[in-house]
Amino acid sequence: MNYKTDIVQVSGRGSAETGASHWFGERLKSVALIPLTIIFICIIAPLIGADHSTVVGSLQSPVKGFALIIFFLVTLKHLEEGLQVVIEDYVHTRGRVLILIKLNKLFCWTFGLVAIFAIAKITFAA
Amino acid sequence: MANEAKGKRPLSPHLTIYRPQMSSVSSIFVRISGVALALGFVLVIWWLLAASISIPYFEFINGMMTSWFGAIVMVGSVWALCYHSLGGIRHLIWDMGYGFDLKTSDRMGWCVIIGSFIFTIIVIYYSGALS
Numbered sequence: 001m002n003y004k005t006d007i008v009q010v011s012g013r014g015s016a017e018t019g020a021s022h023w024f025g026e027r028l029k030s031v032a033l034i035p036l037t038i039i040f041i042c043i044i045a046p047l048i049g050a051d052h053s054t055v056v057g058s059l060q061s062p063v064k065g066f067a068l069i070i071f072f073l074v075t076l077k078h079l080e081e082g083l084q085v086v087i088e089d090y091v092h093t094r095g096r097v098l099i100l101i102k103l104n105k106l107f108c109w110t111f112g113l114v115a116i117f118a119i120a121k122i123t124f125a126a
Numbered sequence: 127m128a129n130e131a132k133g134k135r136p137l138s139p140h141l142t143i144y145r146p147q148m149s150s151v152s153s154i155f156v157r158i159s160g161v162a163l164a165l166g167f168v169l170v171i172w173w174l175l176a177a178s179i180s181i182p183y184f185e186f187i188n189g190m191m192t193s194w195f196g197a198i199v200m201v202g203s204v205w206a207l208c209y210h211s212l213g214g215i216r217h218l219i220w221d222m223g224y225g226f227d228l229k230t231s232d233r234m235g236w237c238v239i240i241g242s243f244i245f246t247i248i249v250i251y252y253s254g255a256l257s
Binding site: 003005027030031033034037041042044045046048049051052055056059072075076079082083086111114115117118119121122125 | 135157160161163167170171181184185188204215217218253255
């Protein structure tokens with residue numbers, strides 16, 4: 001049976017044809033985050049509460065820096081997509097949805113870039 | 127024809143008349159923990175930024191994170207990260223088409239809840255905060 005509403009029927013709109021790859025991309029990032037999260041915890045957990053020289057000394061390893069940058073990139077994209085789903089599910093006014101999705105992008109990418117800047121600064125300061 | 131289709135479109139039952147179940151409650155907590163983790167991430171990124179800027183600024187953030195309130199937020203974030211990861215793995219299993227029967231679904235729910243606390247303790251122990 002045809003589930004399309006009148007307006008969709010008339011305007012002839014259908015699938016955006018990017019849904020499946022978007023869905024698959026979300027899952028791919030989730031799978032990648034399983035090992036990345038373990039690596040992140042192994043690097044960061046022992047440093048919480050440590051003094052400045054210990055933290056900076058430990059993060060000056062390029063391997064750790066690289067792993068953290070990959071982790072933050074994938075996580076921030078995952079966070080952006082996840083928060084977007086939450087916005088789309090619970091906000092029902094179209095204008096608000098569009099504004100919140102843009103703010104969400106701005107929020108996630110700002111923090112992602114700040115994280116990468118901070119890690120690069122520590123790693124390259126060696 | 128189109129009007130007929132509109133009338134017959136399926137509508138999911140409203141959340142407030144649905145009895146909470148293991149699958150629904152453990153699933154919504156994946157979402158809640160995910161949103162809460164945004165805050166935990168902001169804190170960790172702020173901490174990294176402070177470490178890259180100056181020692182006094184780092185001392186300030188470090189003092190905040192090691193205060194009793196900071197400790198609660200950190201332990202909460204670790205739990206949320208463990209829960210979200212385990213719950214996420216369960217959703218990936220569902221996405222692959224497995225584990226939909228009631229028994230497996232319930233058992234996975236308990237594994238996620240109990241596992242999240244076990245992993246939280248392991249991470250806190252590994253972090254050296256207890257020693």
